[in-house]
Amino acid sequence: MKNVIDIINSFQGYVIIGLLVFSVILFIILMITLKSLSNLENKYRKLMRGVDNKNLEELIIGYLDKIDESREENERMKELCEDLNLKLKSCVQKVSIVRYRAFEDVGSDLSFSIALLDQNNDGVILTGIYGRNESTTYAKPIDRGISRYDLSQEEKNVLQDCLGRDA
Template sequence: MQNIIGIINSFQAYIIIALAVLVIILFIMLMVTLRSLNKLEGKYRKFMRGVDNKNLEGLVTGYLDKIDEVKLETEHMKELYNELNLKLKECVQKVSIVRYRAFEDVGSDLSFSIALLDESNSGVIITGIYGRNESTTYAKPIDRGISRYELSQEEDQVLQECINKTLK
């Protein structure tokens, strides 16, 4: 143990100089690290300030809230779309018309039959018979392509034309 103490005492000046140099190097490294940290902190603050001096975290949170609102609105739109789609199936989607001469003594094709059907081929056939002295209009209901009433040749023709129309 005396040998070690003796060696340390003989090299004491060199050890102190080496430790002082080491402290100076560590101090310089600390200063460089602090300077880098300050630069990084400045960049971080600038980054977090965001657009128009707003906090970036607040911007991101705001955008996430908007995304949630859009999701809710999209779900609402899907529900509206489904409701409209159901209503649309019951709307007139197919139309066909046939003009004809009901009586030989009346010129031109002034009589008509028109079919108005929905997606399930339900609706109405409206017929207008034009005569020299009078004109008559009547309607016949259609349920899934079939009428409870007897159809004339022209009414059956307009019904078949309407049923065979394809939806686009």
């Protein structure tokens, strides 16, 4: 043990100089680390300040609120679309018309039959018969593509043409 103490005492000056150099190196590393930390902190503060001096957290929360509002509006739009689709099923979606000459003594195709049907093939056939002395209009209801009333050949043709159309 005495030998170790004698060796340390003989190299005491070198040990102190080595420790001083080591301390200076550690101090330089500490200063570099503090400078890097300061730069990083400045960048972090700029990032957290965000746009218009708003906090980044406030911006993110604002955007999340907007996303929630968009989702709610999207749900309302889906409900509205579903309601519109239900209403559209009962709207006129298929139309067919035929013009013809009902009487030989009338010069042009002035008589007509029009079929107006919805998606379920419910609707009406309107027929206008034009003659020299009078004009008559008929309406015949259609239920699932079938009429409870007798149809003329022109009305049958216009109904078949209308039934053949896609909604």
